[in-house]
Amino acid sequence: MASPNRKSDLSIRKSLTTTAYEQLEELIVTAELEPGAILSEATLVEQLGIGRTPIREALQKLEREGLIRIMPRKGIEVTDLNPAKQLLMLELRRDLEKLLARSGALRATEEERTAFIVIADAMAETAAAGNDIAFIRQDYALNQLMAQAAHNEYASRAIGLIHGLARRFWFVHFKTTANMPLCSSLHANLAREVAQGDPETAATAVDALMDYLEEFTRATLRAPDRPT
Numbered sequence: 693m694a695s696p697n698r699k700s701d702l703s704i705r706k707s708l709t710t711t712a713y714e715q716l717e718e719l720i721v722t723a724e725l726e727p728g729a730i731l732s733e734a735t736l737v738e739q740l741g742i743g744r745t746p747i748r749e750a751l752q753k754l755e756r757e758g759l760i761r762i763m764p765r766k767g768i769e770v771t772d773l774n775p776a777k778q779l780l781m782l783e784l785r786r787d788l789e790k791l792l793a794r795s796g797a798l799r800a801t802e803e804e805r806t807a808f809i810v811i812a813d814a815m816a817e818t819a820a821a822g823n824d825i826a827f828i829r830q831d832y833a834l835n836q837l838m839a840q841a842a843h844n845e846y847a848s849r850a851i852g853l854i855h856g857l858a859r860r861f862w863f864v865h866f867k868t869t870a871n872m873p874l875c876s877s878l879h880a881n882l883a884r885e886v887a888q889g890d891p892e893t894a895a896t897a898v899d900a901l902m903d904y905l906e907e908f909t910r911a912t913l914r915a916p917d918r919p920t
Contacts, residue, residue: 794891795842819876
């Protein structure tokens with residue numbers, strides 16, 4: 693049995709790892725760390741003010757999610773953006789999101805249903821204000837809640853490999869291609885439908901959102917000044 697001090701040390705490290713992951717994920721999703729950039733572990737430790745072990749653990753998770761590539765003795769590369777791969781990912785994401793939405797509608801606790809409404813309201817406010825960073829954070833919160841409320845650890849793990857890539861793609865392209873009020877409305881509607889508890893209505897809300905994201909992704913291919 694681990695000593696109380698040992699348990700405390702593990703808890704602190706887990707908290708620091710989560711903090712490191714969330715900070716790095718946002719820096720990559722918002723392109724503060726640009727696609728193709730080569731990073732070093734030592735630089736990230738200094739930039740975030742978090743120890744090497746939590747940074748390393750966060751980087752391992754980010755690599756599993758496809759946002760970075762760890763190159764031994766060379767550094768850490770932020771992966772590129774690829775609209776064609778994004779479309780392939782949406783094929784899988786649609787089915788996973790519908791599973792999560794149906795499961796969440798049936799299994800969410802009252803506390804989770806209330807949280808869905810809170811996020812929906814916040815998304816509407818941030819979109820109206822044109823606050824892109826606040827919106828992307830609300831999107832992250834909604835993704836986490838969808839995964840949690842489904843109470844299916846396997847579906848949660850699967851969707852976790854997709855969300856970061858999807859959010860980054862949207863953030864990089866939204867200023868030239870996206871309809872932010874519509875995007876916000878579709879996300880908020882999904883949150884409200886899951887909260888209401890009808891699995892098929894929730895699944896229909898997923899289809900509406902995925903249809904929009906698919907068209908948005910195709911539009912980036914047509915944009916003459918799209919980021920590479």
